[in-house]
Amino acid sequence: MSVDLGTARILLTGGTGFVGQAILERLLSSHPGTTILVLARPRDGQSAQQRVEALLDKPVFSRWREALGEDEARRRFAKRVQVVEGDLGALGPEPERLDLVLHSASSVNFDDPIDTAFATNVTGVSKLYQGLLDAGADPHVVHVSTAYVNAARKGPAVEGPVEHDVDWRAEEQAARSARTRVDARSRTPDELRRFLKEARQDVGKVGPQAVAEATEAARCAWVDAELVEYGRARAQSLGWTDAYTLTKALAERLAEELWRGGGHRLSIVRPSIIESALRHPYPGWIDGFKVADPLIVAYGRGHLPEFPGLPDSVLDVVPVDFVVNAVLAAAATEAPRDRARYFHVVSGTSNPLPFHQMYENIRAYFTAHPIPGADGPTSVPAWQFPGGIRFEASLSRKEVGARVGSSVLSRLPATSRSRQWADSLASAQKKLRALHRFSELYQAYVQSEVVFDDAATRALDAEVSGGP
Structure with a gap:
């Protein structure tokens, strides 16, 4: 792929994130005439300047250094x-001198509380576009979204606007006020007594201060958990899988309205599940745990005895350098002002990976290279792919059994035998919590029946490569 960005002045958002780091490295290594403005916030006692300068010491820049x-x-x-x-x-x-804005800043967590997801993916994005409008700037914006804004449909998903009539402003306002409402519920006498009871059971022997701290921690955790569930329920009620895909779809809509609607150039790049690099900056480069990684590691640790995926469902995974290629190709080509452009960066159309094949590959790896456990190498389970209904019924029975066991143990005198039982039960409950959480987070993605069309992306590749 041959892309020339010349002497472009570029604003990069999300530059300290996974995709942003890869974009920044490519701009520095392959586009020497560009000037890059990296938008960042102070964090953990570091200024924005210190955080960005620290990127140069990370593995992503090792070959360039x-x-x-x-x-x-x-x-x-x-x-x-x-x-x-x-x-x-x-x-x-x-800002009026900006030629390009590469917007990759995003919360990519599937289980953020709804107010957190909206704050980053909707409110923050609206501030970006409004700031550009207020400044009288006219850059070409390349907006990184996700292919899974179309995740709930079956069959082909085309590279175009997502059809819906959801009012992003109303949803943003509702999400913003959700924490206030849920927090108020957490402070009612009935809820506070419940948190206090749980705290006394857990740390009552330590003392009243420990109980008070545990009570407040339980209240805050409950508020966050309620807001996570609120986000998931609201998203599913509107036709999306979770708060992540909902907020990314609404961010696209506001970009279409505010930026493209004002006659400005907009290209929306929609990658599927982004994983490690195939070639650039070097094969296998990755930064932190990505979307599929927690599921893979939990399986390797033996925490997922079964999973509700469809064995023939396509798990659409793309290397991060393919995403960077598409972002920079979109940036380097002429964009119209009368419509937005959409590009799916996906693998399912040309190189589909069925979920059962990925499972078999991962099982083979962990069988040959087991994760060490307290009692020796961890044996990984064999999945039977029981389907969502049977899986949920089985999980529910196990959770009921664990609650009954916990209730019985709480009435037994403290002996070495009862402590052993308690340890075994705690381990089982930990695995059940992991199973429940991963099921909620990933089930929609491993049961997806959507196929993402990538004709526009292929045409873009041909344009910048000089192909037919």
């Missing part, structure tokens, strides 16, 4: 990268 030498790499980084401290909407100096 080696090619140039440490001193030259740092000199070029300092010359070409400008840090803009602030939230989305902070544009840096002279």
